[in-house]
Amino acid sequence: MNGVAAYVWLIPLCPLIAAAVTALLPRQQRRLASGLAIGAISLSFLLSVLSFLPCLTRTADERVPRFLVNFDWVQLGSGFLRLGWMVDPMSAAMLVMVSFVGGLIFIYSVGYMANDENFTRFFCYLSLFAAAMLGLVVANSLLLLFICWEIVGLASYLLIGFWFHKPAAAAAARKAFVTTRIGDIGLLLGMVWLYSETGSLVFYDEGRGCLEQTALSALASKTLAGGMAVTTSISILIFCGAAGKSGQIPLHVWLPDAMEGPTPVSALIHAATMVAAGVFLVARMHPLMSLGSGLQVVAWVGALTAVFAASIAVAQTDIKRILAYSTISQLGYMMLGLGTGGVAVGMFHLFTHAFFKALLFLGAGSVIHGCHGEQDIRRMGGLRKLMPVTFATYGVGMMALAGFPLFFSGFWSKDAILHAAHTWPISKGPFLLGLLGTLLTAFYMTRQMLYVFFGTNRSTTRALAVSHGIHESAPTMTMPLVVLALFSVTLGFLGTPVWPWFDAFIAGRSAHWALHHLTEALPTMGLSTIIVLIGTSAGWWCYGRGQIAQSPFRDTLAGFAPRLYSLLRDRWRVDEFYAATFQALNQALAELCDLLDRRIWGGMVRLITAAAEGFCALSRWADDQVINGGFEHACRRLSRSGGILSACQDGQIRNYLRVVAVAVVLLMLWLLMGESL
Amino acid sequence: MTLMLFLLAVPTLAAALAAMCLRNLVHAALCAAICFTGVAALFVYLGAEFMGFAQVIIYVGAIAILLLFAVLLTRGFETLSPLRARQVPWPVGVMAALITLAVMTISVVSSPSLLRPRTAMVLRTRQVGDRLMTDYVLPMEAIGLLMTAVLIGAAVLALRDSNGAKRRRVP
């Protein structure tokens, strides 16, 4: 089916053109750069909505609507490498979400980065990122997806390290790139393996695609030597790439450090879109991953990540770090949802999370902006009255994240995941871990709210002048917050158990009211509500009764369980572990190679140089002594012989006479006696 | 006859040798004159009286006197040049002369045709004059020309040139 897919390639192209034009601008032109970027993404949003609409139609046979364009790209031998793009419900929804949230964040950045001198460069990178992300979403070929995946990684590197003269930012950008690269190795291997098994990297290609029935049934029967199914192995390899991009353990270490970038970057890339790319990949490859036991790995890793990250978030003091770990935790939830419940469950949480996490990050950015660059929550406080709009929207986001019942989207999406985990036939472990995660999420979000917005202002270093100067942010910054808050509330209603519109949308069915689902879902809903309330109360009990204002300042948990607190604060010492093992090994290898290069290869080069020099010296000596010397010697001989010859004509007559006499005598002798001799 | 020959030859050769060996130039010139006289005597002995007397007139009368005059006119200080070029050693000359002598002697001795006897003949001056005017008139005229040239040339060469001498002295 062609249809709307014929022009869907325009959607990534608009921001790409904006990025190219901005990159080639001769000097800083702020209005043009930001105008181009926002204009391009708005255009993409419009086109995304236009391509979304056909996906809402329902065909009679209740098939998933899918619009494709495939073409031959590169000739390999007798066959071709095909690329293509498509529009199906999942990608259409993603397009709308990415371009909408992206557009809001672009607008926010105009205000946030107004004082930065590299304004144009920022918008160029943002547009590049948007183009790559949109391209990733519309890709119908794993190869095209991978290309856009890598460009997204590049844009992330450029944006994290935007303030590259800060060593921490440069190191964080490098760390992000390298860590995701490690995941990408797995993805590449999986891709190559899949291609070799199925002969195609295109997802849906009229029966020939790698996610279509023929290919999948051919794969399903194969096993490896150790008994593991080929599908499981490929799934695990592809999941490696997703784990790197989406911050699952053990490749999560880059995400908190990526907070060194500007806050809009954190909001866009590390909350709403890029990290969701991993989830999107798993969702795309779900038909393949559901064969074999790949999804079990996904579910367990997701559950563990959720709890692990949430536990770290409890002990953090940087406002953005808390949100970063929260993101990792929620990504774990998404993976858990994909693993246990299917595409719709995981994707729904992705969508809701995109909105409320972007909201939370932008709100944090507003707080930081208002506190004149302060990021430590221990030095904030009392912003409830100083920045009311920010407080209100942040509150909405917090409750959505924690999963407050009924009115907040996070509740519905997380509940769907917990329900799916509960009904998972293989194990109840992920479900319990999910519940624990919910408890911790509610706890640390309450803690953060209490630290930042309640109590009195504790910005000691900047003194009274600052506390007088903390005010609400500009409308360009608060307006997106309000919009996102709105969506954080309303979007949840698309995925309630009684009216599973989203689920049906993804599957291509029409949604029906299903009141019977309510009875199934009610126990889980009730349980999660209770746990959220317990978490919130615990948070209030630890921090809400004036402990924060005490001095000397000490976190309640630190007083309660100091060893555990320090372990959590040090992020379970994972970074230190990596530094001691992999990095140390890498360093040792690098030093060995450097030694090899400098001593041995360098030595060889020096040896050859010395030999060449020696040869040159030898030839110079030869030229000097032998050739020049010989020449000079010959010349001297010549002049001396000239002297000798000239001495023969000395004007001495007697000599002449004697010589002539001798000659005549000899001649005479020869003439007269020559015959007899 | 051989005795006569011997008596004539010995002084001639002795005088020649003396002329070549003497340090005193006047003595050498005088010995040369004696040698010329001896040769004239030999000419007479051999029957060519005209030649003998011609020899006396020209050689002894003119050439020997000329030699004496030259010796007397070129006396004086001899400036030794500070640098002497390398000389071929004088025994070379003597050896060359001796070898020439040896070669000639050997060739004379080893040719038998020289030993045929003959009758004597007397040279008459008239014969000489006849020959000069008939067979040898061209050489005679040429000799006349030569003599004229020699006369003029020698006079020019020996002429004291006062202007040229001043010009030649370049500092």
Next chain:
Amino acid sequence: MNPLPTVVLLSCLLFAIGLGGVLTRRNAIVVLIGIEFMLNAANLNFIAFWRYGPEPEALRGVMFALFSIAVAAAEAAVGLAIVLAIYRHWRTADLDDVDELRGDRL
């Protein structure tokens, strides 16, 4: 008895003496004397061969010797004039000192 070989040997001796002197002596005039000796020896040879050789009526040897004397006289005159000219300029008649064609050295 034929004295021809004796006379010829005599002339050879005279010639050799003249040659030795020419090659040995340093004074120009003595060299000229030596040259005269050599010419005399040649004349002697001619006369001897005229006397004891074939066809004496042709007077060939005598004629030759006569012209030889004339030429020798001419040559001696010119040679001695040259010696005088050289003496006037270089103040010496030594053959070793007169070794350049340059006229400006004294």
